[in-house]
Amino acid sequence: MRYGILGTTQAHTDDGRPVALGGARLRALLAALALHPGRGHASGTLIDLVWGDEPPADAPGALQALVARLRRALGTGAVESVAGGYRLDARPDDVDLHRFQRLADEGERSLADGDPVKAAGLLEDALALWRGPALSDLPGHEALA
Incomplete structure (x- = not known):
């Protein structure tokens, strides 16, 4: 999988086919995870990056739902749960x-x-x-x- 964040957030399969990412929040989550691929991101940090100053009432639940949607789009192994958060299973390159x-x-x-x-x-x-x-x-x- 290849990820693009130098512009609007994009994902492409290894053979170059674009992956449909859906809405702005899903792209924001992928962009936040792709900043440091392979490293864990605390849920609170991801919530801040995705929703800014206007998080939803149940921000942890909303983040879990967004992660589930991202996993469906990218494949279940692309976003891994880590202690206190999530990580994008990708190399920097x-x-x-x-x-x-x-x-x-x-x-x-x-x-x-x-x-x-x-x-x-x-x-x-x-x-x-x-x-x-x-x-x-x-x-x-x-x-x-």
Whole structure:
């Protein structure tokens, strides 16, 4: 699975087919989890990231329901329960934000090593990952981005 958060939140299967994610809250949850793939996120943090200053009355229950919907969309193993929260079962390179950072770092090293052609290719690949404002599906995304 590949995830995009450099623009509106997207998910694609390994063969490139888009995954239907549904509403804004579902995309916000995926974006929040994809910020740090493979790491646990406390439920309270996810609630803050998904709902901002206007959480629902039963925020923990609403989060559980949203996680269940995300699991149905991505596959049951994509979002794992961890102590006190959830984690996206993904590697950093599965998320465009982290691929961008890796490519930009490699481009910078190539330039420092005197290989501007390789650097240009890596940096072009990194820039091609951007589809709009980063984390645009999260409330208050400007501060996070």
